[in-house]
Amino acid sequence: MKAVQGPGHKLDGPTSHGAGPAGHPAPALSTRAAADTALRTRRWGVNRSRWQRRAAPYIFVSPFFILFAIFGLYPIAFSLYLSFHNWNAVGGLGTMEWVGIENYAFLLTDPWFWKSLWNTVVLLVVSGLPQHVIAIPLAFILNSGLVRLRNLFSSSYFMPYITSTVAVSMIFATIYGTQYGALNAALSWLQQHAGLGWLFDLVGLEMPVNWLGRAPYIKPAIAMLVVWRWFGWNTVLYLAGLQTIPRELYEAAMVDGAGVYQQFRWITLPLLKPIVFFAMTLTIIGNMQLFDEPYILTNGTGGTSEAGLTVALYLYRTGFEWLYMGSAAAMSWALFLVIVGLSFANFRLIGRAGLERRGG
Amino acid sequence: MAILRRSRGLRNLGTGILSVVLVLALGAGASAKTTITVGVFPDLDSVIKAVIPEFNKAYPDIEIKLQALGYADHHNALLTALATGSGAPDVVAVEIGYLGRFAVQGGLTDLSKPPFSGGQYRDLFVPYAWGQATTADGRIVAMPADIGPGTMFYRRDVVQAAGLDINTVNTWDELVAFGRKVTRDTNGDGKPDVFLIAAASTIADAMYRGNIPEGEGVYFDARGRTVVESPRFVKAFTVAQQVRRAGLDARIGSWSNEWYEAFKRGTVAVELSGAWLAGHLQNWMAPDTAGKWGARDLPENMYVSWGGSFYAIPEQSKNKADAWKLVQFLTTRRDIQLLAFRTTNAFPALRAALDDPTFDEPVPFLGGQKARRMWAEAASKVHASVIHPGDPVAQEIVTSALTQVLEEGKDVKQALAEAKQLIERRVRR
Numbered sequence: 001m002k003a004v005q006g007p008g009h010k011l012d013g014p015t016s017h018g019a020g021p022a023g024h025p026a027p028a029l030s031t032r033a034a035a036d037t038a039l040r041t042r043r044w045g046v047n048r049s050r051w052q053r054r055a056a057p058y059i060f061v062s063p064f065f066i067l068f069a070i071f072g073l074y075p076i077a078f079s080l081y082l083s084f085h086n087w088n089a090v091g092g093l094g095t096m097e098w099v100g101i102e103n104y105a106f107l108l109t110d111p112w113f114w115k116s117l118w119n120t121v122v123l124l125v126v127s128g129l130p131q132h133v134i135a136i137p138l139a140f141i142l143n144s145g146l147v148r149l150r151n152l153f154s155s156s157y158f159m160p161y162i163t164s165t166v167a168v169s170m171i172f173a174t175i176y177g178t179q180y181g182a183l184n185a186a187l188s189w190l191q192q193h194a195g196l197g198w199l200f201d202l203v204g205l206e207m208p209v210n211w212l213g214r215a216p217y218i219k220p221a222i223a224m225l226v227v228w229r230w231f232g233w234n235t236v237l238y239l240a241g242l243q244t245i246p247r248e249l250y251e252a253a254m255v256d257g258a259g260v261y262q263q264f265r266w267i268t269l270p271l272l273k274p275i276v277f278f279a280m281t282l283t284i285i286g287n288m289q290l291f292d293e294p295y296i297l298t299n300g301t302g303g304t305s306e307a308g309l310t311v312a313l314y315l316y317r318t319g320f321e322w323l324y325m326g327s328a329a330a331m332s333w334a335l336f337l338v339i340v341g342l343s344f345a346n347f348r349l350i351g352r353a354g355l356e357r358r359g360g
Numbered sequence: 361m362a363i364l365r366r367s368r369g370l371r372n373l374g375t376g377i378l379s380v381v382l383v384l385a386l387g388a389g390a391s392a393k394t395t396i397t398v399g400v401f402p403d404l405d406s407v408i409k410a411v412i413p414e415f416n417k418a419y420p421d422i423e424i425k426l427q428a429l430g431y432a433d434h435h436n437a438l439l440t441a442l443a444t445g446s447g448a449p450d451v452v453a454v455e456i457g458y459l460g461r462f463a464v465q466g467g468l469t470d471l472s473k474p475p476f477s478g479g480q481y482r483d484l485f486v487p488y489a490w491g492q493a494t495t496a497d498g499r500i501v502a503m504p505a506d507i508g509p510g511t512m513f514y515r516r517d518v519v520q521a522a523g524l525d526i527n528t529v530n531t532w533d534e535l536v537a538f539g540r541k542v543t544r545d546t547n548g549d550g551k552p553d554v555f556l557i558a559a560a561s562t563i564a565d566a567m568y569r570g571n572i573p574e575g576e577g578v579y580f581d582a583r584g585r586t587v588v589e590s591p592r593f594v595k596a597f598t599v600a601q602q603v604r605r606a607g608l609d610a611r612i613g614s615w616s617n618e619w620y621e622a623f624k625r626g627t628v629a630v631e632l633s634g635a636w637l638a639g640h641l642q643n644w645m646a647p648d649t650a651g652k653w654g655a656r657d658l659p660e661n662m663y664v665s666w667g668g669s670f671y672a673i674p675e676q677s678k679n680k681a682d683a684w685k686l687v688q689f690l691t692t693r694r695d696i697q698l699l700a701f702r703t704t705n706a707f708p709a710l711r712a713a714l715d716d717p718t719f720d721e722p723v724p725f726l727g728g729q730k731a732r733r734m735w736a737e738a739a740s741k742v743h744a745s746v747i748h749p750g751d752p753v754a755q756e757i758v759t760s761a762l763t764q765v766l767e768e769g770k771d772v773k774q775a776l777a778e779a780k781q782l783i784e785r786r787v788r789r
Contacts, residue, residue, distance in 0.1 A: 089439060090464045092466050095466055177618045178611055179627070299616075304760075323464075325443075
């Protein structure tokens, strides 16, 4: 408020001094400011001028705040309120019943909640890390100028991101099919015709693999889909980050005789840290709310032994399928706190160091 | 002259006003025709479309506005409307899987009370369907429209190719024994490619839903106590486990592409489901397999309810009287129930409709078998069971326990004991 008002006063200059709080028209002065005021007065009418100049910005930005209040703030506040109630939505709003922290207490002792949290964190790691491990070198290669048709490659890597998650998940569900799935067909070809049978025996993989039916395979199946869908997005982020690194650094390094790997290790990686922090934060927030992929791949159930049950999926089921709305609201707040915690940890680990180096 | 002209003008004005009043009066007369909205999911939308002309003959003053949404969308939209207290249609279709959820007090109108007094129709319906629409505290939350008697479909060609006879299967143990013979390797790659059934879990599902003691629900008894540790569940889980251990099921989940593919290719010999599966197979899943299928009662004369739809009136409806007229029309009239049956093959819940000669006609898709009569008789033998608001969550937990038994080799008793604990924790609240 203050900051906005300050310059406003300055701009008004002598006019506002003369006008006083009542907003009377200032006596005409021969300064340039006065001439401006006179022009404005003619255009807008004297009394409205000052008020409009102050209010206009607020009016112009108000749609956002109004919409945010309705669609953002109100649901947030309501879900917090709801999390202290027991509510079966079918009975209407009148059937809400205050239960205090019971919903939170229930969550802390609910084995399925802990299981879903564990699943989500495991999926965050096994589907989050590979995205970056693939994306950073890929972006480096694309940016190095050694690759022709760079734009074609980066846009095709970006393709999975702009495709509908639901459609993609359904295609993957078909690929993961036990009897007629493409993945199992490829694997059994490798096993029988490519002379890799010993590898299957070594790993103990029994064909055909029931990817979406057996608990140990569900998380890898989901993770493969998530990695496929998101590494291109990260690649594009890193490409953008690479563009900010001055070419001279590489040139100087080359003069000093540094090879490609050394350039990558000692220039690209350290200078990319702020982008790594940013991309990691997005991954944490996104993967902690993983929903569509496990929903489609496990037929909306979370799969055998709830191996694919993420917190977001469990919360949806609790609220909208079993109608324990209060419980679901409490779960969403618990998830929010976990995401805040992980983002903070990420900041401590990567962010601060990266940002400081950049700043200093 | 001027005066005359002016008075004529006045007279004209008067006539104008009169005619406006007349038009308004007529308009008011026309708007005495009320509109009721009906919310349904496919294929019930085609039923409503087929019924509208008949209904308007009987009730020319009531106009029907149809709102059809996808199966899940329809129920989600209904949930939202009930939660917020506005936006629900005057008449809604509710599938049996959702009925327990919506049976909570305050959502759907209790049709047992006057002016509805729905109890008068009790004896017209297949008893178990009526039981499903009645809550433990005696409220009637919906009227039954169609039912899904459980049945066993089998592939005549597959059974024959294995040199077997389906009529030897009369108990669940005999089904397992039959499965050991029918499951075989036909292309010589050392792995079976014809299986007894798509998923072993389907067998357990049929078994614990079958022969529920009178007055008990699938998962809860009349007093709301969990019954998942009863012999009904232990036996069901054990048989399913045997089937899985012997490698007799293809491990294919229902409603997946692989499931349809298995039906098309004939790689599963039997499938247990509601009688409605014949319609799906014929219409879109495997139309080329017409004539190759047969249907039988489930082993051990087990009669189960496998799906069904109901019509209800949300508490927030402002046209309850007219809505009730439509619900009665849809559910209690024999000709309308038969019309619905001809439209979508939805099996009528009205007993009088089951006497129709249509039910004695052979079904070409099932190789000319007179399966409908068999299903009608099966439907009349299903016990009435009580619905409980905790049914959806209990179903979830039991299904999860079953997959752990099948996929991870967990002990049956232990899995059920854990399931019981989980259900009790949830439902207590």
